[in-house]
Amino acid sequence: METIRHRLGSLSANLEQLTASYNRSPMEVDAGNRRPKTEHRRFRDRSSVEYSPTHDNLINRKNHTMSNTDNKKIILVLGATGKQGGQVISELLAQDARADLVIRALSRNPESAAARSLAARGVQIYKGDLDEEEGLARALAGVDTAFLVTLPDMKDHQREATRGIRFVDEAKKANVSHLIFTSVEDADKNTGVPHFDTKWTIEQHIREVDIPWTILRPVAFMDNFTANPSKANFVGFGVFATLLIGHSLHWVHTRDIGRAAVRAINNPIEYRDKIIPLSGDVQTLNGVLDAYEKVHGKRPWKAYVPRWAANQLPKDFTKMFQYFRKEGFSTDVAACRKADPEMYTVEKWLAENKNLSTLKCCEALRTTVVYDKSSVEEQRRTTELLKEINYEVLNLANAPRMGHVADTQRNLTMRQLPQDIVNQLEGQGFTVKSCEKSGSTSTSSTATLTCHHNGEPLKFFVKIGEEETMHAEFESLMAIDAASPGFCPKPILLSECEDTSEFAKKLAKVHSDTNRDGLFGFSCPTFCGSTRQENTQTSSWKDFFIEMRLKPLLTQLPQLSSTSKVFLKDIVPRLLDSLRGTSFPIQPRLVHGDLWSGNASGDRIFDPCCLYAHSEYELGMMRMFGGWHSERFWSAYHEEIPKDEPTEEFDDRISMYTLYHQLNHAVMFGGGN
Structure with a gap:
């Protein structure tokens, strides 16, 4: 193409x-x-x-x-x-x-x-x-x-x-x-x-x-x-x-x-x-x-x-x-x-x-x-088809909705709560007892903290997101509270979390490790949730992604038979055949394989199902369940691992990779046989 x-x-x-x-x-x-x-x-x-x-x-x-x-x-x-x-x-x-x-x-x-x-x-x-x-x-x-x-x-x-x-x-x-x-x-x-x-x-x-x-x-x-x-x-x-x-x-x-x-x-x-x-x-x-x-x-x-x-x-x-x-x-x-x-x-x-x-x-x-009008229309058609397939997959019973999964997945736990927040609260005489889910947004992580102060229980709402966004919300709440006290939650503190750019650099270092044999896959089968993933190695990333990832799931979702034909024969080849890496051709890079916010804490990651893949494959899961909102994070990551060409199709490729995990959830939690 x-x-x-x-x-x-x-x-x-x-x-x-x-x-x-x-x-x-x-x-x-x-x-x-x-x-x-x-x-x-x-x-x-x-x-x-x-x-x-x-x-x-x-x-x-x-x-x-x-x-x-x-x-x-x-x-x-x-x-x-x-x-x-x-x-x-x-x-x-x-x-x-x-x-x-x-x-x-x-x-x-x-x-x-x-x-x-x-x-x-x-x-x-x-x-x-x-x-x-x-x-x-x-x-x-x-x-x-x-x-x-x-x-x-x-x-x-x-x-x-x-x-x-x-x-x-x-x-x-x-x-x-x-x-x-x-x-x-x-x-x-x-x-x-x-x-x-x-x-x-x-x-x-x-x-x-x-x-x-x-x-x-x-x-x-x-x-x-x-x-x-x-x-x-x-x-x-x-x-x-x-x-x-x-x-x-x-x-x-x-x-x-x-x-x-x-x-x-x-x-x-x-x-x-x-x-x-x-x-x-x-x-x-x-x-x-x-x-x-x-x-x-x-x-x-x-x-x-x-x-x-x-x-x-x-x-x-x-x-x-x-x-x-x-x-x-x-x-x-x-x-x-x-x-x-x-x-x-x-x-x-x-x-x-x-x-x-x-x-x-x-x-x-x-x-x-x-x-080039014809090329733009072709890209637009691909984007629209991805949206339609995404909608169809998400409507399967119990399949999680992209951007709306925070009710169950995006809420902070005690282990994910930034230590700086705990330190500042304790410095003011509060003892943090628990951290519970508290709603969600598409751009932030939230929690309700139960604290004790002089023996009295108190609750605090915590919201973590992009620095500029959080600063703007903090100042806005301060202005409303000053004009009409008690009309909105009173902001207590604005804290800077740890710099996620270091996490981004560490992840980029993992993605910089290439398979010297030039093959995509892994030395053994792995598991993403309960799904067994075959990893037979091959020199073609397109063939691996279709045969080892997509087809095994789509065969378990007969409701998507007509959609899967379009997806496998039109969208995936179109996006992957035009793919060009910064070091052409695309190299097999080591990825975690199931990297969402629940599989990371602080500057550590765990529960991997590794393979050598196109590095952007990792970003599908990261974008699906969030946890990495900061522009600073993505800037630091892409400084080390630039978006592959054509960059104008980057978002479509991430949507394609996200669909794999949505299909996996549809199989595991509902919609499959």
């Missing part, structure tokens, strides 16, 4: 510009040829060693001739009409008394308005591009220093590397004395981001041809946003909020890239064979929004962009954000600012550019969602 392809029209219209802003390009890299970490260190060590060749050795290389009769230094700048190349030219032209420089720019169309504007400023325009050697040779003739920036090609992932290598080879032939290449920070760290890998490939080739080089490694551009609130920012902030999930990101203004390049041009000996990291600030998205509010006096709006929509950006782009969330740039901002004290912070950039037009980045942006 073709993956469902939604994409934000507002972003796709500006996609090349946005992705290029990160100075990364997509290229598929053979995993078998990935660079060893020792090699990274070798190159980094080489770049940090002091190297002091003579000026003649650097500038007047063997067979190098100057085509300019006035012996002026010729600088060729690529990407002259873009962000980085444009800043290099602006910084070069801003230098006083530099009549010794000749600035060239390469342009596909010398008659374009942008090219004519450069020509009017004294820049020599040469026709050509990175796809043809003849034009490059003409532009590089007699050049002393070349500034190379390469842009992505979304249709051909390897094209940027090919273009970059072609330019380096032509520069070598032309005896260019100094090549400045703008790469990307952490290019050498095996990040798994194709954008970064492409830059690393070009970096390696530069070293191989033995041309004096300087490599700039910038981070994310402040220029990705406009300096004023705009439609571009409205969408962009939403995407960043969804994909960064509160993590910090390093930022640099492209002007700082231009200034770094010019310092290297002016001081070729000092910058020879040096890697220059460039980061002027590190901020979360909220930090960026705070800076906007400080500069503009009000906080900008951001669009709500659901995860499935944000993930329809190019895969290289989403992989980059995965890296930002897991690792992030390792740049030493203090060292960068020590090397260039004038580097921009986000706030300084916003303040300095406050009055610039906001039209430059938002003209083509819209907030429309563009999608």
Whole structure:
């Protein structure tokens, strides 16, 4: 089945510009040829060693001739009409008394308005591009220093590397004395981001041809946003909020890239064979929004962009954000600012550019969602069928209802009662005697505590849920009680339970254990409740799930014969055939097998019926009976075990896995033969 392809029209219209802003390009890299970490260190060590060749050795290389009769230094700048190349030219032209420089720019169309504007400023325009050697040779003739920036090609992932290598080879032939290449920070760290890998490939080739080089490694551009609130920012902030999930990101203004390049041009000996990291600030998205509010006096709006929509950006782009969330740039901002004290912070950039037009980045942006209608309808049909089957299963006699089982399952017991609540009550002179069920909600766990205070019995109602939700309810009860005492339960205390993110990480560690044989199943049969589960091992998760889990239950529920045909022949294959893991293909991962809140206490789990399965199989039971409401829990878990692709079908897959346990309860407690 073709993956469902939604994409934000507002972003796709500006996609090349946005992705290029990160100075990364997509290229598929053979995993078998990935660079060893020792090699990274070798190159980094080489770049940090002091190297002091003579000026003649650097500038007047063997067979190098100057085509300019006035012996002026010729600088060729690529990407002259873009962000980085444009800043290099602006910084070069801003230098006083530099009549010794000749600035060239390469342009596909010398008659374009942008090219004519450069020509009017004294820049020599040469026709050509990175796809043809003849034009490059003409532009590089007699050049002393070349500034190379390469842009992505979304249709051909390897094209940027090919273009970059072609330019380096032509520069070598032309005896260019100094090549400045703008790469990307952490290019050498095996990040798994194709954008970064492409830059690393070009970096390696530069070293191989033995041309004096300087490599700039910038981070994310402040220029990705406009300096004023705009439609571009409205969408962009939403995407960043969804994909960064509160993590910090390093930022640099492209002007700082231009200034770094010019310092290297002016001081070729000092910058020879040096890697220059460039980061002027590190901020979360909220930090960026705070800076906007400080500069503009009000906080900008951001669009709500659901995860499935944000993930329809190019895969290289989403992989980059995965890296930002897991690792992030390792740049030493203090060292960068020590090397260039004038580097921009986000706030300084916003303040300095406050009055610039906001039209430059938002003209083509819209907030429309563009999608493949047939694929969306197919997904919608699957979702609706799952709901119908779910409803039919739940209506079997005594089958528990998803989201309404808290009356019997979601209530707290003494062993599940957070110790912090007990400690605080006892600190106020109360002795906790018992913990009993007390109703339910779909988003919280509840209990009634019986306590003694000075010999008198008292009862307290306890509710545990998401931090923000509980805080809001606590403050609301306080407000009502203050306005009309006795009209609502008076809140006694608001307590923070233990951090469930540690539990999430421990569970993710279990799910990270894979079967080395590559087989789904287990070494022996297991029991989920009273149901015996066969675990004959197989290399196909779809076959295992259908044959070892679903069919044995469905044969005991003849009422579902017509439904089961649709479920087994349409829904399950559709959802599992399109399944792609972060380490394709889906790997057999160790799961508990029956993980609901009753089989966990504190940071321990018990009563397992293990198997090697698709890791999301575990989440069906966890979502069915609850106990894990916290967004903090799920964020921590998915940081370690990301949702598999296609992520827009994640909820449907969890519903499918939940149905297995609902079928099991229907067999055990009613509805079966």
